[in-house]
Amino acid sequence: MAGTDSAFLVEAATYLGAAAVAVPLFNRFKLGSILGYLAAGVIAGPYGLKLLHHQEGVFHIAELGVVLFLFIIGLELSLSRLWSMRHQIFGLGAAQMALTGVVIAGLFVSANVMPIQAAVIAGFSLAFSSTAFALQWLKDRGELNTAYGNQSFSILLFQDLAVIPLLAAVPVLAGVGADGNATGATIKALGVIGAVIIIGKFGLDRIFRLVAGSGSREAFAATALLVVALTSIAVAWAGLSMALGAFLAGVLLSESSFKHQIETDIEPFRGLLLGLFFISIGLGLDLGIIAEYWLIVLGGALGLVVLKSMILFMLCRLMGANQKNALRTAATLSQGGEFSFVVVTLGVGSAMFTGIQANLMSAIVTLSMMLTPALVAIGNRMADSAPDVGDDLLGPEAGRDHAIIVGFGRMGQIVSQVLQNSGVDIVAIDRNPQHIRNAERFGFKVYFGDGSRLDMLMNAGAAEAQTIILCMDDPESVNHATIALRASLPNVTIIACAHDRMHEIELRKLGPDVIVRETLESSILMAREALERMGYDDNVIEDYIQQFRSLDRERLLAQIDEGPEAGMHLIHKAYSQKDK
Numbered sequence: 001m002a003g004t005d006s007a008f009l010v011e012a013a014t015y016l017g018a019a020a021v022a023v024p025l026f027n028r029f030k031l032g033s034i035l036g037y038l039a040a041g042v043i044a045g046p047y048g049l050k051l052l053h054h055q056e057g058v059f060h061i062a063e064l065g066v067v068l069f070l071f072i073i074g075l076e077l078s079l080s081r082l083w084s085m086r087h088q089i090f091g092l093g094a095a096q097m098a099l100t101g102v103v104i105a106g107l108f109v110s111a112n113v114m115p116i117q118a119a120v121i122a123g124f125s126l127a128f129s130s131t132a133f134a135l136q137w138l139k140d141r142g143e144l145n146t147a148y149g150n151q152s153f154s155i156l157l158f159q160d161l162a163v164i165p166l167l168a169a170v171p172v173l174a175g176v177g178a179d180g181n182a183t184g185a186t187i188k189a190l191g192v193i194g195a196v197i198i199i200g201k202f203g204l205d206r207i208f209r210l211v212a213g214s215g216s217r218e219a220f221a222a223t224a225l226l227v228v229a230l231t232s233i234a235v236a237w238a239g240l241s242m243a244l245g246a247f248l249a250g251v252l253l254s255e256s257s258f259k260h261q262i263e264t265d266i267e268p269f270r271g272l273l274l275g276l277f278f279i280s281i282g283l284g285l286d287l288g289i290i291a292e293y294w295l296i297v298l299g300g301a302l303g304l305v306v307l308k309s310m311i312l313f314m315l316c317r318l319m320g321a322n323q324k325n326a327l328r329t330a331a332t333l334s335q336g337g338e339f340s341f342v343v344v345t346l347g348v349g350s351a352m353f354t355g356i357q358a359n360l361m362s363a364i365v366t367l368s369m370m371l372t373p374a375l376v377a378i379g380n381r382m383a384d385s386a387p388d389v390g391d392d393l394l395g396p397e398a399g400r401d402h403a404i405i406v407g408f409g410r411m412g413q414i415v416s417q418v419l420q421n422s423g424v425d426i427v428a429i430d431r432n433p434q435h436i437r438n439a440e441r442f443g444f445k446v447y448f449g450d451g452s453r454l455d456m457l458m459n460a461g462a463a464e465a466q467t468i469i470l471c472m473d474d475p476e477s478v479n480h481a482t483i484a485l486r487a488s489l490p491n492v493t494i495i496a497c498a499h500d501r502m503h504e505i506e507l508r509k510l511g512p513d514v515i516v517r518e519t520l521e522s523s524i525l526m527a528r529e530a531l532e533r534m535g536y537d538d539n540v541i542e543d544y545i546q547q548f549r550s551l552d553r554e555r556l557l558a559q560i561d562e563g564p565e566a567g568m569h570l571i572h573k574a575y576s577q578k579d580k
Contacts, residue, residue: 014051018044019275034136035373037275038366041282052283065273066132066338068266070160070243071228073135073144073153074250075259082251085154092151092319093158096333100127100311104304117173118352121343122361124166126304128337131156131243132277133369137332137376148325151316152332160244163339170346192238193248196231200252208258212433212448221265227253228266257436260429261449264456281338285366289359296360301367305334305375324383331379335372336365402427404460406451406481407471408435408444411497411518415469416444427460452477454484462489470496470512475503482510505560524548547575 018040026036044051105123109116134152138144144153204227211223228246235245253259290297309330316326344361347353353361402425405412412428420426428446430436439446449456451472462468468485470478478496485494496512498504500519507515524545531541555567 011052014044015276015279018052018279023275033140033275034133034278035370037278038282038370041279042285042287043282044279045283045285047285047287052279065270065275065277067232067242067246068228068270069132069135069274071246071250072263072266072270074247074252075254075263085150088151088154088319089158089161092315093155093161095315095319096155096312097124097127097159097162099315100308103307103311114353114357118347118357121166121170121173121347121352122357124162125340125343125347126336126361126365127308128159128162128339129156129308129333130335130337130369131160132274132338133335133372134332136274137372146325147321148328148332151321151325151329155312155329155333157247159337159339160247163244166343170343170350170352173352189238192234196234196245196248197252200231200249204249204253205256205258208253208256208262208448209433209437212258212261217265220261224262224266225269257440257446258448260447260456260459263459264449264453267455267459277338281366281369284341284362286359286363289356289363290367293360293363297363297367300360300364301371304336304364304368305371309334309375309379327379327383328376331372331376334375335368338365340365402461402465403467403469404429404457404462404465405469405471406430406457407473407497408432408439408446409471409473412469412471413439413444415471427465429456429460450477452480452484454481454488457481457485458488462492465492467493467495470494472497473499475499475506478503479506479510482507482512486511501556501559502564505556505564508556508560544575 019037022040022043023033023036026039027033041052042048046053101120101124103123104126105116105119108114108119108122113119114122134156135144138149138152143149207227208220208223211220227249231249232242232245235248236242253262256262312330312333313326316329317323321329341362344353344358348355348358403419405416405419405426405428408416408428408430409432412430416426416428428439428444429449429451430439430446431448431450433448436446436448447460449460451457451470452474454462457468462485470481472478472481475498478499482494482496485492493514494512495514495516496507498507498515498517501517504515504517528541528545531544532538536544551570551573555570558567558570
């Protein structure tokens, strides 16, 4: 038992060590973390230093990274936005899949590489792009929500939908009969999707609200992972892609108050497992096959990325995309996809492909992934040099950048009303479920989460926010958020609420743009009302308030320099008198 545990730890340490060395190195040379993971797998794998070996169990665990990634992508969408993308999904996505599959199959038949049935399956399997690779690339560059990012995502989503018909076609074209009744499989798939939608729409938010009320972050994270796992298992049982099931669960939770906290809790698992997935792809690259058939593998990989890029560019232009976005979409989706490995394995089991053919196609797909960063760089350079005709610029109705309000208590509610009614888009966050329930009663959308954490704020869009307003009732949380934001986003505007005078002194050292003491303005207003009802003139009242502000600021600065007792005499200093 001890020996087994030790072997597991050694292998785990090797995986982590390979990633820890390769990824920072590749990032330093601006080659990207994905290529770093792939290279780590190749170097440490059975055809490199032989430190790691490709194991199906590890690969299946690593696939959870893709599943979690699609779940997070789903969280960033909504059903309404998904519906608005339907023309791109079923228009551009279907056209890409059909045209690419037919062209590649035709090339295989013309070259007499394989019979027509096998060529059709091979062609359509190579038409898939890597969901994990492309979306991670877009997310790393912050371009997932751009025009070409939406195009790329629409195509990838249709590819996930095409999983079940292609898998069903393999045994049919291989001549071994269909695996079950096609109509029954379709009904089963639709039934499961319908059940997932109903349960997700009416049950998930209540479950997360109940768990959040317990105050346990660990239980909340476990619940989020459980939802992803159960949804993926149910959809996989229906014959669909696990990643598609996770994406669907994410979309159903996209309108939930808990979306940002769920994303924050799952992100570390997603990043680690997705890295393991790319290392596993690198481990599976058979350098022996490449050495023996290097011309076929290299030519096949180059041919695949060039052919797919040309088809994608043409289709994007036909669908109305400008030249820049078409070039970027074509480069991003030019590689083969991880789903090709599944189809190839099934094809070998059905005697459709020989072992050599399967190894060559796997090597071509893996190498095409490795070529993608270079192709993306070329595509971006071509896009940047393309003439700018302004066809992607927004009109005068473009909305403003949003504001993030952290803490939806007494101050947060009032600030939200003023900004929202002024036409500003608001993202409100609070970690108290009771505040969220009360806000919902009055029509406010408040997300659950710990706003003192930088990862939570980044998931809520802090990098794109015009203003971040910290209204939490916990001074330490305000301080932590200010420190983290100022270190990571030095140019973002931070307006912080100070709990009291001593808290304002602490905050001034942390560098928010504006500090508002919680009770200061309301207390001044009460004093103003009292003086007015006691018969003082408006101009006299205004003068006294200005004198108070000046003395209060002088005392505050003295306290910052000399301590809490400094400037005490200013508290009792009489104002310069005017007539009542």
